[in-house]
Amino acid sequence: MKTAVVCSGGLDSVSLAHILATENALSRIISFDYGQRHRKELDFAARTAERLGVPFHLIDMRTIGAALTGSALTDDLEVPDGHYAEETMRITVVPNRNAIMLTIAFGVAAAQGDDAVATAVHGGDHFIYPDCRPGFTDAFAAMQSAALEGYAKVALHVPFVRKSKADIVAEGAKAGTPFAETWSCYKGGDLHCGRCGTCVERREAFDLAGVPDPTPYADPDFWREAIAARGEVA
Numbered sequence: 001m002k003t004a005v006v007c008s009g010g011l012d013s014v015s016l017a018h019i020l021a022t023e024n025a026l027s028r029i030i031s032f033d034y035g036q037r038h039r040k041e042l043d044f045a046a047r048t049a050e051r052l053g054v055p056f057h058l059i060d061m062r063t064i065g066a067a068l069t070g071s072a073l074t075d076d077l078e079v080p081d082g083h084y085a086e087e088t089m090r091i092t093v094v095p096n097r098n099a100i101m102l103t104i105a106f107g108v109a110a111a112q113g114d115d116a117v118a119t120a121v122h123g124g125d126h127f128i129y130p131d132c133r134p135g136f137t138d139a140f141a142a143m144q145s146a147a148l149e150g151y152a153k154v155a156l157h158v159p160f161v162r163k164s165k166a167d168i169v170a171e172g173a174k175a176g177t178p179f180a181e182t183w184s185c186y187k188g189g190d191l192h193c194g195r196c197g198t199c200v201e202r203r204e205a206f207d208l209a210g211v212p213d214p215t216p217y218a219d220p221d222f223w224r225e226a227i228a229a230r231g232e233v234a
Contacts, residue, residue: 002027003116003157004109006101009044011182011202012120012160015172019159020118021052022175027114028055030105034065034094038188044181051181059104068094081195082226098131099140102156106144110152118157124165124201134161165201166208173211180214194219200226 003020007013007029020026029049031042042058049056071094098121105117121132130136141156148154160168172179184202185192192199194217203223206213 001025001115001155002113003118004028004030004105004112004114006030006032006105006117006119007045007048008032009041009046009048009182010120010184010198011172011177011179011205012122012165012168014044014048014182015168015175015177016118016120016160017048017052018175018177019171021054026052026054028057028108028112030057030059030108030117032059032061032101032104034061034068034097036065036188038183038186040188041183044183047181051178057108059101061100061104064100065094068097070095081222082197082200082229096131098129098136102140103144106148106154109154110148113152114154116155116157118159120160120168121158122160122163122165122168132161137161164208165205169205169209169211173209179206179211184215189218191216191218193217195222195226199223 003025004027005013005017005020007017008031017026017029029045029052031045033039033042046056046058098119102117102119105119108114109117119137121129121137137156137158144154144156169179183192184198186196186198187193192202192215194200194203199217200223202215203213203217203220204227
């Protein structure tokens with residue numbers, strides 16, 4: 001099955017690309033520039049495509065992203081520190097981001113003769129991002145089936161939608177994912193900050209999976225404090 005991967009350059013989507021490559025199912029990588037402050041992630045997506053020997057499609061969505069205001073990922077708003085599941089992390093929501101990206105990716109896949117589009121949404125995303133939940137992915141798959149009826153059959157592949165980020169780390173490690181060649185931090189500095197929600201989640205996932213984390217963090221110990229604080233609130 002020829003599968004296109006929507007790849008941000010982050011740990012989850014790069015791991016998914018490597019897993020599919022080991023199954024000889026990866027056809028291409030599709031990435032999106034929507035004006036995200038951590039645009040450097042796209043360099044990691046491009047390197048993934050080069051490393052795995054597949055075409056790389058970079059879709060320019062900056063004009064669309066400029067209209068999707070109110071997110072700390074695209075506006076001049078501070079990215080909060082703390083655990084990924086904190087209410088404060090909702091400011092990182094970019095409305096309809098996955099729905100828009102997947103719609104474009106399905107068009108590319110259909111035009112290129114692919115059998116599926118894969119995205120690395122996972123269980124840890126459910127609390128914050130509505131377009132990462134099973135209800136959304138099930139509905140989107142049904143919508144795309146109707147949208148392409150009579151033209152192409154393209155499936156939606158979401159192998160992590162009910163799994164944790166620690167599961168992704170474990171599976172990615174088995175597929176030989178070079179985790180140092182992935183970017184998660186929403187702040188987009190020279191190093192992973194170690195303090196934003198996605199850095200905390202990344203560091204925690206390696207710990208839970210029992211896999212060494214090769215990532216240099218500006219604040220390598222904050223994640224424990226964030227998890228402890230989350231436990232006190234829960």
